[in-house]
Amino acid sequence: MSNFFSSVKNAYKLFKSVDFDQLNALSKKVNLAQMLEAAGNLNEEQWQGLMKLMSTQSKKKPLPAIEGDFYHLGDEALKDSDRALQLEVRAFLEKEVKPLVNQYWLKAEFPFELIPKIATLNICGLTYKGYGCAGKSNLMEGILAMEMARVDTSMSTFFGVQSGLSMGSIYLLGSEAQKQEWLPDMQQFKKIGAFGLTEPEVGSGAAGGLGTTAKRQGDKWLLNGQKKWIGNATFADVTIIWAKDLDDHQVKGFLVRKGAPGFTVEKIMDKMALRIVQNGLITLTNCEVDEADRLQNANSFKDTAKVLQMTRAGVAWQAVGCARGAYEAALAYTQKRKQFGRPIASFQLIQNHLVEMLSNLTAMQTLCFRLSQLQDQGMLTDEHASLAKVFCSMRTRDIVSRAREVMGGNGILLEHDVARFVADAEAIYSYEGTKEINTLIVGRAITGFSAFV
Missing domain, CATH: 1.10.8 (Helicase, Ruva Protein; domain 3)
Known part of the structure; x- marks a missing residue:
């Protein structure tokens, strides 16, 4: 018993x-x-x-944290105050932006209600000195561009156009009066800017000759031509228009105000990428601009290139953010998704994809950290920025593809975020200079021979 x-x-x-x-x-x-x-x-x-x-x-061991900064570069490189700002921006994006982006991406509309909230972060024009700007490092600006793209590349692009291309044109090339008029309000998002360089028939060949023309008549200029793919164009208060002066054949920049006679914008529809970004086709028909609204220090395409060099580094950081968002979403998914009685993250083939993704992501991050350091040291060249743009945009394509693959059929659903990253990676691959153009910039630097055309 x-x-x-x-x-x-x-x-x-x-x-x-x-x-x-x-x-x-x-x-x-x-x-x-x-x-x-x-x-x-x-x-x-x-x-x-x-x-x-x-x-x-x-007893189940707790799973490792989802962390795309595998080498802890942010922890090592940033001061405590900058690290706190990075985490503040990340928390804001997770709380305010992430819940909205899929629905706005699907509708191809812009969440205007977010603009005043973004303004409270006080991060626009982050690297500029004066005019309400914080005067922080280019490294910090790059990290914040990455944080934005990690949640949504469209919002990162909107911010880059505002803070980098449009404000940067005025900051680098404008007169003091122009800076005083525009920069403080743009820094607070009270005024929105756009940047008009690309044209329907002129993309990579912008340095060789623009189709948009400018003709001076007394104290006014008449602008004629078209600009395409111009982010923020449908609602911007000011658009930087680059045009060829018919008299000296040099490229000049103009501040075209919202509502200017002869200035019309048509929203570009049916995009597969960056659907939240409001890209416009601008038509200029004898558009009148005062001489006072010509960028006073923009006298050739070399001046335009100064703006592009500055912002191209930011696009490389955007690629890092897009890739990181896809990697972290894929990793989280594989830890939860079960097949054959266990999480798919426990299978060798899935782990191989994840490690390949992390390897590329870490290489991209370390390259961009060094790129921003060069920028902060005043050593940045066109070829430095171009190499980062080439490498990061290519590797991002590979990472988002693998992220979609480990998710199987669910990878094409917006609810898992990766589908949006896959599509947006295609836009990053092309804008701010295609792979081919940036490759030729680097190739010219290392060989001493120009292979352009």
């Missing part, structure tokens, strides 16, 4: 330590009646060993 009670007691302990899923799986592998009999025959020492073994196996 004592053996019977001992068997019941031990069996009760055994089943109490096993959850229903384990019990169901166990019943398919062993004869429960025989297991009960065997449990009853165990002495106390044997029983304690069995319970210890089962207790060790049943």
